[in-house]
Amino acid sequence: MTRARVLLLNPALGPLDYRVPHGMTVEPGSIVLAPLGPRQMIGVVWEEDAMPSDAEVGDNRLRNLLQVYEIPPIGAPLRRLVEWTANYYLAPPAAVLRMALSSAAALEGAPTVVEYRLTGRAPDKMTVQRAQALERIGERQGLIRELATIADVSDGVIRGLVKLGAIEAVEVSLETPFLAPDPDFAPPDLSEEQAAASDWLVDAVKSRDFAPVLLDGVTGSGKTEVYFEAIAQALRMDRQTLVLLPEIALTEPFLRRFEARFGHAPVAWHSDLRQSQRRRAWRAISKGEALVTVGARSALFLPYRNLGLIIVDEAHEASFKQEEGVQYHARDVAVMRGRFEGCPVILASATPAIETRQQVALGRYAELKLPERHGTAEMPEITAIDLTQDPPERGRWLAPTLVRAMQETLEREEQSLLFLNRRGFAPLTLCRHCGHRFQCPNCTAWMVEHRLLQRLQCHHCGHNMPPPRACPECHEEDALVACGPGVERIADEVALLFPEARRAIVTSDTLWSPAKAAEFVGKMEAGEIDIVIGTQLVTKGYHFPNLTLVGVVDADLGLQGGDLRAAERSFQQIAQVAGRAGRGEKPGHVYVQTHEPSAPVIRALVSGDAESFYAAETESRREAGAPPFGRFAGIIVSSESMKDAQDTAQQIGKSAPLVEGMHVYGPAPAPLAMLRGRHRQRLLVHARRALDVQDVIRDWLGALEWPRSVRVSVDVDPYSFV
Numbered sequence: 001m002t003r004a005r006v007l008l009l010n011p012a013l014g015p016l017d018y019r020v021p022h023g024m025t026v027e028p029g030s031i032v033l034a035p036l037g038p039r040q041m042i043g044v045v046w047e048e049d050a051m052p053s054d055a056e057v058g059d060n061r062l063r064n065l066l067q068v069y070e071i072p073p074i075g076a077p078l079r080r081l082v083e084w085t086a087n088y089y090l091a092p093p094a095a096v097l098r099m100a101l102s103s104a105a106a107l108e109g110a111p112t113v114v115e116y117r118l119t120g121r122a123p124d125k126m127t128v129q130r131a132q133a134l135e136r137i138g139e140r141q142g143l144i145r146e147l148a149t150i151a152d153v154s155d156g157v158i159r160g161l162v163k164l165g166a167i168e169a170v171e172v173s174l175e176t177p178f179l180a181p182d183p184d185f186a187p188p189d190l191s192e193e194q195a196a197a198s199d200w201l202v203d204a205v206k207s208r209d210f211a212p213v214l215l216d217g218v219t220g221s222g223k224t225e226v227y228f229e230a231i232a233q234a235l236r237m238d239r240q241t242l243v244l245l246p247e248i249a250l251t252e253p254f255l256r257r258f259e260a261r262f263g264h265a266p267v268a269w270h271s272d273l274r275q276s277q278r279r280r281a282w283r284a285i286s287k288g289e290a291l292v293t294v295g296a297r298s299a300l301f302l303p304y305r306n307l308g309l310i311i312v313d314e315a316h317e318a319s320f321k322q323e324e325g326v327q328y329h330a331r332d333v334a335v336m337r338g339r340f341e342g343c344p345v346i347l348a349s350a351t352p353a354i355e356t357r358q359q360v361a362l363g364r365y366a367e368l369k370l371p372e373r374h375g376t377a378e379m380p381e382i383t384a385i386d387l388t389q390d391p392p393e394r395g396r397w398l399a400p401t402l403v404r405a406m407q408e409t410l411e412r413e414e415q416s417l418l419f420l421n422r423r424g425f426a427p428l429t430l431c432r433h434c435g436h437r438f439q440c441p442n443c444t445a446w447m448v449e450h451r452l453l454q455r456l457q458c459h460h461c462g463h464n465m466p467p468p469r470a471c472p473e474c475h476e477e478d479a480l481v482a483c484g485p486g487v488e489r490i491a492d493e494v495a496l497l498f499p500e501a502r503r504a505i506v507t508s509d510t511l512w513s514p515a516k517a518a519e520f521v522g523k524m525e526a527g528e529i530d531i532v533i534g535t536q537l538v539t540k541g542y543h544f545p546n547l548t549l550v551g552v553v554d555a556d557l558g559l560q561g562g563d564l565r566a567a568e569r570s571f572q573q574i575a576q577v578a579g580r581a582g583r584g585e586k587p588g589h590v591y592v593q594t595h596e597p598s599a600p601v602i603r604a605l606v607s608g609d610a611e612s613f614y615a616a617e618t619e620s621r622r623e624a625g626a627p628p629f630g631r632f633a634g635i636i637v638s639s640e641s642m643k644d645a646q647d648t649a650q651q652i653g654k655s656a657p658l659v660e661g662m663h664v665y666g667p668a669p670a671p672l673a674m675l676r677g678r679h680r681q682r683l684l685v686h687a688r689r690a691l692d693v694q695d696v697i698r699d700w701l702g703a704l705e706w707p708r709s710v711r712v713s714v715d716v717d718p719y720s721f722v
């Protein structure tokens with residue numbers, strides 16, 4: 001090749017052509033450094049026919065490529081995935097490619113980096129900042145910048161501590177190999193049903209073919225044990241496995257469980273990694289040496305050299321949908337990656353999404369079922385508490401029946417879990433005197449009181465302030481009242497009811513790192529916690545054998561908002577949190593507090609008849625032409641100027657093409673009409689399944705222009721309708 005088409009890591013640019021200088025060889029997928037104006041930029045060589053160039057440039061005007069990195073080229077399957085993702089989600093290919101090259105630092109040749117850690121010696125002169133740094137850094141290690149961030153001090157403070165001998169440099173190798181997990185380290189005795197599922201999966205891995213499969217098993221049925229056997233097979237074939245988990249908080253217990261089964265931990269990939277860990281993992285993954293990678297959705301686009309198996313655990317989770325940047329659904333993209341790589345894709349869930357069930361019904365995905373819990377564990381009994389008949393005391397949130405059950409659970413020295421999907425103390429604060437409500441200045445949202453932090457906080461933009469003593473409107477003092485409960489308020493109620501019980505609040509505020517999650521799991525396992533009060537974070541994959549009581553504080557909460565998946569999501573969430581109860585030898589009991597015990601969701605949970613609930617939901621989706629029977633795409637138009645946003649949205653609405661089988665709703669103010677200081681207008685495109693709606697939208701928006709201040713983003717297959 002003397003000429004090469006290169007996709008640079010700049011989403012504003014299309015592919016550009018370069019000359020390959022004498023003595024340099026490149027192939028499609030090669031990672032190169034190219035000149036761009038006065039700067040240099042990383043890019044990937046692409047097939048010319050797959051990616052039309054922005055500008056045709058004659059051979060004599062081409063600029064030379066500067067360098068090819070000595071790392072394996074991006075493989076053809078990943079290149080196809082980048083194209084597919086960009087095309088399907090209407091994103092610039094370079095924005096997708098950036099996710100594949102997310103650790104560009106790994107490209108630099110140096111085999112080692114210098115990190116810093118505490119020496120244990122105190123500096124001669126202590127200052128407030130120095131003390132804060134030493135305390136916060138603790139056992140951790142990292143670049144100066146990373147330590148400064150952890151400690152919330154300037155780089156200068158850290159450098160000062162290095163000079164004083166309180167912090168020292170250590171050399172870290174990026175080439176230390178990851179120890180290979182051993183497929184035969186500690187295999188389980190599988191039940192007959194488990195073995196049947198596992199055999200199917202092992203065969204699928206052996207056949208080296210694309211095979212999407214739903215592993216549908218009730219909570220605690222051993223889905224993880226079963227797909228571990230598929231991983232063991234991939235290990236025996238020296239092929240790589242990717243396990244996607246929905247939450248960073250889940251990785252730590254998963255890593256330990258994996259280690260118990262395979263002798264060594266897998267490679268973890270998530271946003272909490274230090275730069276050196278990232279670089280080391282990225283390299284090992286791209287060379288095919290990291291055999292099992294466990295990560296959040298960003299792990300999906302890594303350049304696995306030799307991928308033999310993909311697993312999406314808790315595949316129904318909405319958090320697999322990315323809402324910023326490239327708005328993709330990791331579950332769906334994982335299936336596409338499996339298709340391009342030619343490997344099985346296992347979607348594991350106790351409450352599979354209707355979309356996934358439909359693929360099974362159409363025969364596109366295989367299905368393996370595990371209808372029973374492993375061993376002697378039984379599914380928990382679920383009882384609805386009708387809050388209209390059995391109400392909590394005034395100003396309280398827990399009904400007497402639930403409180404009694406908690407009392408008995410404490411007496412048996414077992415653990416309870418209260419679930420409420422609301423962070424903070426109260427979702428709304430108002431002035432008793434004048435009725436003033438605290439709203440975020442940047443968003444159409446109430447400020448949420450966080451009493452532990454003594455702040456009012458916006459959950460959308462992070463804006464926060466201390467709760468004022470006087471109302472800003474009428475200046476009345478001490479007149480502010482909290483309305484409605486958040487987990488902190490429930491925790492206060494628990495403290496009043498059971499002062500001797502040991503409580504833990506589990507939300508993204510308290511479990512914000514894998515280490516924090518591990519600490520929580522450790523305490524639960526050691527029996528150092530009696531009652532957990534948590535948000536959706538605790539509904540996920542945890543296994544605590546001594547947890548026997550679950551209370552759902554407000555089962556009606558998820559049904560508000562009217563989004564098309566509200567009922568399904570409510571069902572999944574409550575079924576998942578219920579699934580935390582009675583996973584060991586002791587039976588579990590679940591109480592669901594509701595004002596509407598006859599709602600289909602609640603009836604399905606109580607009767608255990610999920611199938612008829614799903615059938616009814618599926619039918620109503622079919623009638624409405626909603627996913628998976630029809631398609632939606634959201635178009636959000638935002639600007640700091642309300643007029644610009646409105647004008648552009650109007651212009652887009654007016655120029656909507658007339659296409660058979662497609663209907664455009666709006667524009668109208670989005671439910672979150674203001675977000676982070678930007679006014680938002682929304683159009684919703686509804687189309688029949690078979691229509692190539694992306695193509696229509698591309699042509700439609702491509703022909704329009706709008707002011708620079710306006711941002712137009714398209715959300716294909718949206719999950720959020722705000």
Ligand code: ADP
Binds near residue numbers: 189194221226
């Ligand atoms: P799921 O992923 O379906 O919720 P898990 O794989 O977490 O279920 O299994 C639930 C519990 O039962 C775990 O503690 C797991 O180790 C245990 N378990 C499941 N199957 C077996 C087995 N065949 N042998 C031993 N323990 C098992």
Ligand code: ZN
Binds near residue numbers: 461
């Ligand atoms: Zn805000």
